[in-house]
Amino acid sequence: MRSLLLIGLALVGLSATPSTAQQRQTSKQLEEERAPLSKTDLKPTFDAVVECAQRNQEAGCLAARILADKLLDRPFATAICKDTAFTITSKAKVATTNDFDRKEFLLNKATDLLALCIKRETNKAESPSELPQGVKKR
Numbered sequence: 001m002r003s004l005l006l007i008g009l010a011l012v013g014l015s016a017t018p019s020t021a022q023q024r025q026t027s028k029q030l031e032e033e034r035a036p037l038s039k040t041d042l043k044p045t046f047d048a049v050v051e052c053a054q055r056n057q058e059a060g061c062l063a064a065r066i067l068a069d070k071l072l073d074r075p076f077a078t079a080i081c082k083d084t085a086f087t088i089t090s091k092a093k094v095a096t097t098n099d100f101d102r103k104e105f106l107l108n109k110a111t112d113l114l115a116l117c118i119k120r121e122t123n124k125a126e127s128p129s130e131l132p133q134g135v136k137k138r
Helices: 002-016 027-034 039-055 058-072 079-091 100-117
Strands: none
Touching (some): 039 058, 039 100, 058 100, 079 100
16 A cells, blocks of 8 residues: 555656657757847837837737746746836736827837846946055055
8 A cells, every 4th residue: 555655656746747849958058048038138028019019910919928937947047036026017918099109108118128138237446556546445
């Protein structure tokens, strides 16, 4: 009886885990997920959101939702970037009337996406010679 229970648990455990092919990601895919987002990475999403806002057609809006949804899976994207992407996934849908407010909202979210999701370079004064005159490094 006990052995049947152990075999049953083992089978349940095996069926609950994804196959090794699905589980494994190439090192290139992992590096891409961990790399900071660039303007080139965000351009297709930006274009799809603009397309959805202007044309109000299912193809453009679906592309905007799919691309924005992929941004939610990026582990190192900021929370505000993910909030913007989530808003796009919920609002980029075909509307019965494509009024000014809808267009403006989606276009603002597309612009926000570029402004909030791109990795910023920090300006650090690395050596005392780079500091302005009279400022001491702490």
